[in-house]
Amino acid sequence: MKTNRLKNKILLTLVSVILGVATIVTLYNIIHDKGQNDLRMEEAYQNVRLNYEESIYETVHFYTARAHSNLNSPGVMDAILSRDHDRLYQLILPRWKVISNENSSLVVMQFHNADGTSLLRMHQPDVFGDPIALQRPMVAYIHKHHTLVYGFEEGRQGLALRILVPILNQGTYVGAVEFGLSTPFIIDKIHRHTGYDAFFLVKEKILGTFSHVDRYLAVGEYRAIDVDPELVPLVKLYQSKYDRLQDTIIKYKNQTFAITTVAVNNYLNQPIGAIIFVHAAPDFWEHVLQMVTATGLIALIMMGILGWMISRLYDSISTQMNFQQMYNQTILDAIPSPVIVTDGHQLVAANQTFLAYFHYESVLDFKRDHACVCDYFEEGDTHDYLMPMLNEQRWTDYVSDHPLIDHKVKITIDHKTTIFDVKLSVLRFQEEKRYVVIFTDISSMQSISMTDPLTGIANRLHFTMVYEHAINVAFREKRPLGVIFFDIDYFKHINDKYGHLAGDKVLKHISQVVSKRLRKSDIFARWGGEEFVALLPDTSFEESYQIAETLRQTIEAENFEIAGKITCSFGVAMLEENESADMLLKRADELLYEAKASGRNRVIRQELRETH
Template sequence: MFYKNFFKNNRRPLLISLIFFAVVEAVILLSTSYLKQKDINYYLDIFTNNLETNINMTNAHLSELTQSFYDFKINNPKVDAIMAKAAATQDKHERDRLRKELFRLLNDDYKKMHHYGIRQLHFHLPNSISFLRFHRPNKYGDSLQNVRETIDYVNKRRIPISAFEEGRIFNGFRNVYPIFHDGEFVGTVELSFSFLAMQEFLTKTDHTSYLFLIKQEVVNKKVFTSEKRNYQKSEFDGFDYDKATLSKSMQMRLNKMFSINKAISKQVAQRVAKGESFSIYFHQNDIYNDSPIIISFIAVPNLDSKTVAYILNYQFGDTLKILIKNSHMIFIILSLLLIFISLILFIYFYNDEKRRAKIFQDATHDALTGLYNRHAVNYFFKQKIDESKRYHKPLSIIFCDIDFFKKINDTYGHDIGDYVLKGIAAILQNHLRSSDISARWGGEEFIIFLPETSLEEAVAIAQKLRKIIEASLFSSIETTTCSFGVTQLREDDTSDSLLKRVDELLYRAKENGRNRVEND
């Protein structure tokens, strides 16, 4: 009950404080959320750039290995001569003999370099015909024209090129070199390494987890049907996993990474479709409940700078976890500060409301009896008359005067007189309806407004009040009585005419012996 009355009596201060709290709390929430997301995005952008740099450095390192192998083992007169003879002849048996000779010459070196990540050593004739695949020596003679852009590029421009590209069997980060014999172009040679080589190198240095995605349309367009078993459908629409990169020795288990990919696939679909590099953070309790995960998508472009693959990296975001925690702490601190400010605001408006209420009470209520004073009556007198006439509802008025009040003051003193005034005021407050209005008109006179009350009903109320007052004991006074004048508002009445008539009726009650009710 206390809380109910408290909220009811202090509705305005509470409402202002709550609105202030709600508005500022919303601003704090939106601001901290915006700044948190801005910090997260900034952190993720830096994270993506650093990871791209690390991957590019690894790519550069492995490219240097292929360059070294080319410089020391391939770029020599014996290899050039074999390729020149193969390019000059159309004889199948002669090409088979030359192919075997080239295989014997370089196979041991290829096996050694294979341990360092070089997966493909592939020679091609000038017209882009496959001459010798060291990784598939029995598969040759197929045309790579318009299939392998890097080979077409070197055939046309006669200069080396490095780019990622899908092939008939494997994809790879390819380094293609022109081969010349006595100044004549006689073919090309490709040395490439797979993402698996990069993956092994990267996981040893940063101890994180990597996956490799390649577009399905690229695989379907270029890979031999028999070699498509090397790929596995991923959780991302339009992309396959390179099975060779699905290592079980990484920091994060494969099933966890697959679960994460399934959960984020729709979230990243648009950004993946754009072919951009980016990072997101992921936190789902049923997968990892101890830390958010940062998943980075590093775009892998082809020779035409179009993204055809993605390197995916997974790391536990401990630093990001601290950043998010700090953001939450800032929100909590600001919210607690706001609660404190809102409390001060409530106290201010509560005291202001109490001050205003006291001013209103002093201005509109009689200090002795607590009833409305004459100033308040003058304020709502005309209002009540207008309401009655507008809605065609009756309005009656009672004018009450204490009989022989001067004698009471003279005989018993002003303190007893005040006691009588407060007692009669209490009777009016306790025995009138909540819609009725009672006021001290002045001295020992009281006025009562009875909305929606006919004259007959008003007379009955006056008689009831008269009897209660007569039967009440006021200190040492044996009997106190009151005289009443009662009238009902008429159509042509004004506040002055109504008040004059009820005053005359009260005067008549006194002339006719007091302690009675007179009405018109």
């Protein structure tokens, strides 16, 4: 009887625990998933907005370039200045055919005179000379301010994204070029990027040429245009639920749709309407119902079988866990170097060599005094030495993200300083992550084979070893990769005038100056003599150029004691598609010698060389 009562008590406790845990887990998952769902919706909105803004920017940039290309064509500016409509039409017609064929949404290309009249409409060449600035605020605006202007505005061709580029003749404003693209162009462009359906809404009070149309759907103070017929029922449902625009979720025909709104502005950045984006979204509450149902079924099954399994499994699992722990610890203790396992924040396990080095009996004893082994890290004389935080990353994450760098730590115990080489491996299981870190004592065997003995930076061998790998990573992950070659101007003169010891000091001094201004992820090496090379992973063309220019200015401003002021010449090249490692170095080297040949103390990049 007592046994049955105890059994029932255990089962009742087990049932209570399972139900309690199931309830807590379910509530936690609902709250967590709700937060994740909200985050996904917010990210989707931000993605839509970003794609919209990028589409507008790319379109404006593209047609601004088209405008300048047309204006720079032979005879075009003379025709504009003389207001020769027919001559200008004949000159622009071949280009108009090309750009209108490449984009069917281009409905307007127009040249405006500075006095507010229309000089030429490529889409309506027979209509010109009218005072269009009186009817089109954007045209009046550019005539007044003489600057690039763009935005959505209505005209004879309806609502369009209009881009007006000023025409300047030797600094004097003489008119403007206008391009107009119909709204489906923006919608189609965003659809290609995001897969979302969309349509435009325009405020009723500024409908203009659309004011007489009564078939457009009303949503509050807006009227919908260019609506896909398949979306009309969904828009009507949205219209019936809301009297103003807002982001929301709508369920229609057993499918959930996310509605996202992005404001559409005119040339003065004033809202004149919006774009509604529609995309399928998972039904969160249906997900909750499924999760609660699944959790309930699991809880019932667990209550049915766990009572029978608990006693047998407990003994079996306990035995296996104890054996696994002993096995793992035995493997760790067999390694002669200090080894730890950490979750990135605190110690999880360590071998006996580690504990003996720090004079602790167990991991628990160590954790009572220190949350992390990084408490012992000391600053070194180079950037290779790890600190608890580097570039706003914990040291474990930093080592994991920078496998090409040789990482070291400096630790002092009992007044004895030891330099350790740090190797790290990452173990992942589901959402859990563990770092296995091996500290190898290199105090008495610092290798010099990878270091330039004079300057202390990487030598050519070291650079060559990481260079091929960096190129493979750049190609595989489609990331930019920059290379900077530079050498010291008139270095032979320094050696001849002040001696080779002074020259060596200059080399070391420059190495220190440059090392301090490069990132830890960059590879800086002495190529030979007075020539240096820097490898810049994940660095854009403009960033690479700016880094080189900063180095040039810094060296020029530095005082080199005996030698005084020194300058350097730089060549900057970027890895191109399917380019070999040797070819990239060759191009950078050629740019360096071009810098020297064109006067020294300058940065030559490929862009400048190709445009001259």
